[in-house]
Amino acid sequence: MQRIRSSSDGQGAPDRRPQTPAELAALVRELSRRERRARLLLWIWATATLLWLMPLGPLSAAQLPVAAAFAVGGGSLVAGAVLILLYRKYSHPRSSAGSTRRQEKAARR
């Protein structure tokens, strides 16, 4: 995903705003797809962690030795934190696509 334009970019930065409806649709589709992918990863992590906590089998938290459960649980928390950071990055379409506030204001005037 190429950045369209960042608010910190100078005046000389190339303007990569979508120029046609088809380009706009492609941009929106790409942003939406990235967010959904990040959200799916978070759902998978949350479901897997909750299932692991339930006493469903020999690898569940209740059955593992405490040290192993500590390692797996800690790893899960770390993985969750990474996924949440990933999700936060992709759940802000403006930051993914670059700010267009200046152009919007100009267009509205």
Added chain:
Amino acid sequence: MRGRLRCYVWGVIVAGAGVQFALVAAAPARLSSGPVATALLLTSLIAVAYVAPLTAGAKRRIIPDTALHMLAIATLPLPLCAAAGGVGALLGNVYLRRPWFNSLFNAAQVVLSLGAAAGIYHALAPAAKADSVTLPALLPAGAVLYLVSTVSVDGAMAIQRGRFALREWLPAHATGMRTHALLAAAGIVLTPAVARAPWLACIGAAPVLMLSRMLRARLRFEGELLELAEALAVAQNPGAGPAIEHGRPLSALAAAVALRYGMSEPDSRALGFAVRIHQLHVAAFEPDGSEGDAERGGRTARRRRHPAAVADFATHVFGMPRVADTLRFHHERFDGRGEPFGLTGKDIPLGARIFATCAGYARLRASGEHRPALAAERALLVLKAGAGTAWDPDVVGALEAQVTSSQPSPANGARQHGRAASAPRAAAEGGA
């Protein structure tokens, strides 16, 4: 009445404090550090549960404390169990800045309900180990927990309303009972792991908290994405601005009517997004029907394709398949003479019925090519005349209630009228 309520609230508070002191006094002099650590952990998690409830719909927030209460009942000695619940509830209520008597009442009723439930559990399973679940004892304990908790709260509401509300206890709590049972089951299932290593409760809390935030985050993302797409569309084609702007009040009206009709808050917001996606599609992605295509057949074919095109746009571009049906059927009529499928009555999805009704109202309120904009009252009269044929009568009723309640003064009505009247007719017609 207020005196009776005050007496009742103070009675519950004093009873809760008395029970807690009695339990502590009857406890062994020294408690081992393990249960105390577990109690502290569960106390903080119960407080967090109050601070970050799960959102399950309009004005429906679930505090997942029942699962933690069941964990406390199964893993902690009686005094610590009641104390963990009571202190956790108190901390959560204080953090939320609820009135002090409200916080104390909530904490006291938790102490009473947890004390009763844990008492039942330990009476039925006196030799139960902390890391094993004695299901026959936990089930009645969960029932007592729910019973004492709801009856104590309903007692206060009955006094407030001045009537004996406990007679309506079962219908009033039928939904809450299912939620309570699910949360209690979650607590029971998690008990062996948490009893063995209490810190695992934190790991269980992390995904639950994250999932509760996820729905809100998704709605925020969709809103931001829509804003971005609208801004870029206007930057591309400034002529699309008025039509897109017109979608905002229409979207707000549709979401408000949906909420009033009984749709959940996330669904109502999604319906609002659907309206704005529709307006964006009409303004920026559909060729103008008035120019370059005077042939009647071409316009008809395009009008027939429009619902499917907008539904595909929402699904494949915005990644919102849950609003596709709203858009696919928003040209249907209640009597079956709509397009493109001729669905009738309640076969038309609720979102589509609400969208069609609100779009019809917006069209009447906007000035047309051959007629002026109608006042709200007259527009509602037209809608009521078409209820049962063009529009769903129930939705028209909800719309009327919404419009009536949102126009407390003539000045407000005039402002809304002006906004709608300034919108171009084509934009409103696109939603019909």
